[in-house]
Amino acid sequence: HWSKKCSKQIVHGWWLGSIWKAITSKETFPEMILNAYNMEPNSRYSTFHQLLHPVLLIKDPDLIKLITVKDFDHFVNHHSMVLPQCDPIFSKNLLLLKNQNWRDVRSILASVFTTSKMKYMFSLITQNCDNFVSHFLQKNEPLVTVEMKEIMTRFMNDVTASMTFGIEVDAMNNPEDEFYLKGKDLTDLSGLSRVLKFLGSFIAPKIYKVFKISPFPQKTIQFFAAIVTNNIYIRQKQKIVRPDMINILLEGRKNPSKDDKIKITDLEIAAQVIAFYFAGFETMSGLLSFMAYELGANPEVQKQLILEVDNTFDACGGKITYHAISGMKYMDMVVSEALRKWPGIMVTDRVCSKPYTIPPKFPGEKCVHLSEGSSVWLPIFAIHRDPNYYPNPERFDPERFNDDNKRKLKPYTYLPFGVGPRGCIASRLGLLEAKTLFFYILANFEIVSVDKTEIPLRLIKKRIAMKAEGGFWFGLRRRTII
Numbered sequence: 001h002w003s004k005k006c007s008k009q010i011v012h013g014w015w016l017g018s019i020w021k022a023i024t025s026k027e028t029f030p031e032m033i034l035n036a037y038n039m040e041p042n043s044r045y046s047t048f049h050q051l052l053h054p055v056l057l058i059k060d061p062d063l064i065k066l067i068t069v070k071d072f073d074h075f076v077n078h079h080s081m082v083l084p085q086c087d088p089i090f091s092k093n094l095l096l097l098k099n100q101n102w103r104d105v106r107s108i109l110a111s112v113f114t115t116s117k118m119k120y121m122f123s124l125i126t127q128n129c130d131n132f133v134s135h136f137l138q139k140n141e142p143l144v145t146v147e148m149k150e151i152m153t154r155f156m157n158d159v160t161a162s163m164t165f166g167i168e169v170d171a172m173n174n175p176e177d178e179f180y181l182k183g184k185d186l187t188d189l190s191g192l193s194r195v196l197k198f199l200g201s202f203i204a205p206k207i208y209k210v211f212k213i214s215p216f217p218q219k220t221i222q223f224f225a226a227i228v229t230n231n232i233y234i235r236q237k238q239k240i241v242r243p244d245m246i247n248i249l250l251e252g253r254k255n256p257s258k259d260d261k262i263k264i265t266d267l268e269i270a271a272q273v274i275a276f277y278f279a280g281f282e283t284m285s286g287l288l289s290f291m292a293y294e295l296g297a298n299p300e301v302q303k304q305l306i307l308e309v310d311n312t313f314d315a316c317g318g319k320i321t322y323h324a325i326s327g328m329k330y331m332d333m334v335v336s337e338a339l340r341k342w343p344g345i346m347v348t349d350r351v352c353s354k355p356y357t358i359p360p361k362f363p364g365e366k367c368v369h370l371s372e373g374s375s376v377w378l379p380i381f382a383i384h385r386d387p388n389y390y391p392n393p394e395r396f397d398p399e400r401f402n403d404d405n406k407r408k409l410k411p412y413t414y415l416p417f418g419v420g421p422r423g424c425i426a427s428r429l430g431l432l433e434a435k436t437l438f439f440y441i442l443a444n445f446e447i448v449s450v451d452k453t454e455i456p457l458r459l460i461k462k463r464i465a466m467k468a469e470g471g472f473w474f475g476l477r478r479r480t481i482i
């Protein structure tokens, strides 16, 4: 396919294509992306295939800008893994919606993530951060050994249940909680059968339609949808007001803005809430685990961050505010660098919806004609590890994001939240949650190595999401001076 258009195609295994080595554990998913990215070092794009589906991997930042911003109208949608006939609830969510349906829902949901709404919901974040540290303080031990991914996953479960589903769940203290277990079922994309179900949707959409196959567990989706619709019913009946996303969406429905072209139904609200859980759960628990790892592995960075935490703690008299968290410059640099080195989503995609031509720029390039349905991928992980943009990319260095250096970054080379109108809708919420949690942790504990700690970490194979082989084991050592 691509050799006719622009360049050679990588074929690692016959019909399994480039994913072959990743699913047979010969390389990790990030290595697979890096190999495809580095295959033709001076080219603006590489080629790739997923099962039988050809993919163009966009490397050049200017081309990324064209596709995601300037010519966005040609590339509005993601590849949809779920058809409405196969999954009537989940297919209604923002991640999967297409064209005008996506525009209408995105414009309604944008109201949930404004600065004023972040401030409105901030108390729910601090309440959950407080529960998190209390859980470990109550143990009354000088050092508690923890597996970061496990505790960050439980934290994210509780904070998401509270902010998006409008219910209180305590997975911190009760890891067997039904809501938490169902959440893991929804978001766990690690099993081989799940990966193959996703990949199969690329090549056999008609078979999926006939046999009503969805890569997502339908009973779990129905479980979550019932929680949301019951919650809405009870709130409306008992006039309950809670500072969370359901409330914002219900208020928006009662008082629509002039830009709102549709009225969102209860089931559509449920679909969005489930999508927020799905989109935020692995990305956030990954960010929190990798950031804890980098702080444990780089004690000088942690020391500087603790200094800022202590100064901020004193300046706000121990009662942290949205404004104080937003003003923490070093915290922002550390989180930005954690997302650079370990972006929760390593690749995002766009599907061409109207024929599009990438004109040649350099000698020897041909026009690349993309027809309707062609897939392009933005290799976020590989761009973040490209030494041309980030010298010594393996090094964890928050100074890359100080005011001076941030200005020098080449546009469209820092993409942890994607980019353009289809970029992550909740990036500010994600950053706020991460910064607030680490404020609480470092005000009380130091993150230190223990016997089980592995530095440098090795990434686990056979997973689409990045995870440390053997886990992220560290100690939380009680700080004496606060």
Ligand code: HEM
Binding pocket: 094, 095, 096, 106, 275, 276, 277, 279, 280, 281, 283, 284, 287, 343, 344, 345, 348, 349, 415, 416, 417, 418, 419, 420, 421, 422, 423, 424, 425, 426, 427, 429, 430, 431
């Ligand atoms: C560190 C945390 C997070 C990271 C790294 C992240 C990253 C991303 C990326 C890369 C995309 C695709 C953007 C693109 O294709 O240009 C995305 C989309 C999305 N994210 Fe996030 N995300 C994070 C947290 C969250 C949270 C907490 C939520 C929900 C509360 C969320 C909700 C969404 C939704 C709904 C979309 C789809 C937007 C659309 O299609 O219009 N994300 N995210």
